[in-house]
Amino acid sequence: MPENDLDLETERMLDAAMAGLTPHQALVKASLAEAANVAERAAAIEKNRERALRLLAAIEKSQSQQ
Numbered sequence: 001m002p003e004n005d006l007d008l009e010t011e012r013m014l015d016a017a018m019a020g021l022t023p024h025q026a027l028v029k030a031s032l033a034e035a036a037n038v039a040e041r042a043a044a045i046e047k048n049r050e051r052a053l054r055l056l057a058a059i060e061k062s063q064s065q066q
Contacts, residue, residue, distance in 0.1 A: 018026045 021029065
């Protein structure tokens, strides 16, 4: 495969991977996705913490009644 064909093929694959976005747009999109993922994880951690506290309260209550 000639060097020029390889460059064109590489450019096509890069364009496809970036879904037609500019490098700046791709970076912003990835950054926003990461921020959303961080927020989702923080919400899940908080929800699990609340569940654990409710479970602990229920356990303590059941032990105090015995």
